[in-house]
Amino acid sequence: MSYEMKKHRILELIAEMVEVDVSEVKEDSSFADLGIDSLMALELAVYLERDYNIFIQEQELMSLRKVEDLLRFLNTN
Template identity: 85%
Template sequence: MSYEIKKQRILELIAEMVEIDVNEVKEDSDFADLGIDSLMALELAVYLERDYNIFIKEHELMNLRKVEDLLSFLKTN
């Protein structure tokens, strides 16, 4: 699966989680500004593990503050 497809699916998942239109989720969006709390971040991490075999350690997850941080993580892992 290409990075662009993964990226789009992640943006859609984030939008679903916080119940907003996917077009409102920008790469420079801050997770806190989107209303994503630590529990939602863990849910997102579980999704990434389950569907993409991408494992995010807890300390790494806490360092992801923006959507672009997560997307950069996806590119390198």
């Protein structure tokens, strides 16, 4: 899957989680600004593990502050 396809799917997933239009989720959006709390972040990690077979350790997950951080992490793993 290309980076652009992966990015679009992640933005869609986040938009679904916070119940906004995908156009409102930007790469430089922080998870806090989007209203994503630690429980929602864990839910996101479960989706990523299932969809991309990528395991994100809790420490790594908590270090990701923005959508672009998550995209960078996925692109390098």
